[in-house]
Amino acid sequence: GESVGLHLPTLSVQEGDNSIINCAYSNSASDYFIWYKQESGKGPQFIIDIRSNMDKRQGQRVTVLLNKTVKHLSLQIAATQPGDSAVYFCAEKPGTYKYIFGTGTRLKVLA
Amino acid sequence: GAGVSQSPSNKVTEKGKDVELRCDPISGHTALYWYRQSLGQGLEFLIYFQGNSAPDKSGLPSDRFSAERTGGSVSTLTIQRTQQEDSAVYLCASSLGLAGQETQYFGPGTRLLVL
Numbered sequence: 464g465e466s467v468g469l470h471l472p473t474l475s476v477q478e479g480d481n482s483i484i485n486c487a488y489s490n491s492a493s494d495y496f497i498w499y500k501q502e503s504g505k506g507p508q509f510i511i512d513i514r515s516n517m518d519k520r521q522g523q524r525v526t527v528l529l530n531k532t533v534k535h536l537s538l539q540i541a542a543t544q545p546g547d548s549a550v551y552f553c554a555e556k557p558g559t560y561k562y563i564f565g566t567g568t569r570l571k572v573l574a
Numbered sequence: 575g576a577g578v579s580q581s582p583s584n585k586v587t588e589k590g591k592d593v594e595l596r597c598d599p600i601s602g603h604t605a606l607y608w609y610r611q612s613l614g615q616g617l618e619f620l621i622y623f624q625g626n627s628a629p630d631k632s633g634l635p636s637d638r639f640s641a642e643r644t645g646g647s648v649s650t651l652t653i654q655r656t657q658q659e660d661s662a663v664y665l666c667a668s669s670l671g672l673a674g675q676e677t678q679y680f681g682p683g684t685r686l687l688v689l
Contacts, residue, residue: 495676506578506665506680507617552616556676560605560624564617 475571482540484568486553489534493555493563498527498538501567502549510538510551540570548572576600578681580666586687587656595651595684597666605671607678608641608651611663620664623649624671656688 476482488496494515499507513520513527513536520527526539536553552567579598587593599606608620619633623643634640638656643649653660663685667678 497677499680504685506580506682509677509679512677554617554678560622560630560671560676561619562617562678564609566614566616 473569476543477573482543484538484551486536488555490557493557495556497554500549543572545572578668580681580684584685588689592654595664597649599668603668605669606649607667609665658688661688
């Protein structure tokens, strides 16, 4: 079936280092992708999005890369901070309104 | 402006009781989604509302689940005769519902525990 998966369920990084969180998607028809951050006990928070006509998009300390050839999405966080510790998950939109969500990667920032 | 709000934030109920979960979307957002998030699982789509169109109820897991959206704004998700497997976080999200402006914004969720 269709799925959005993540390569690493848990990622530990040193404070100040860069983090890279990966996501594989399976539906080549997906035209819109979102990365969310979810802290414990809270709802998902929008981080950054990208459309399929783009390969890269940058925000504040975050960059999303899209490789449509291998159906791969990544989130890069620069200079990772303790406040970045959370679960990150990606979402793809293959149709008009439904989204498919991954299970998430837990990012742990080590002091 | 205000984000998506949900109430209650936590709900503990006994098996067999009915519960109502409420969602207030962002003002002006015509699209509203309900999802269920179980521990270690991805978000499970439940139902989608868009304006005055008939909702997409294809994700509702059983006929014990129902949802309404009154006046195109506030939505209520009702679970009748709750079961222990209904325990999860129920998330609501809204978006402008326009092509090119479909970003979903989530509420804080309602954590439901069925004893």
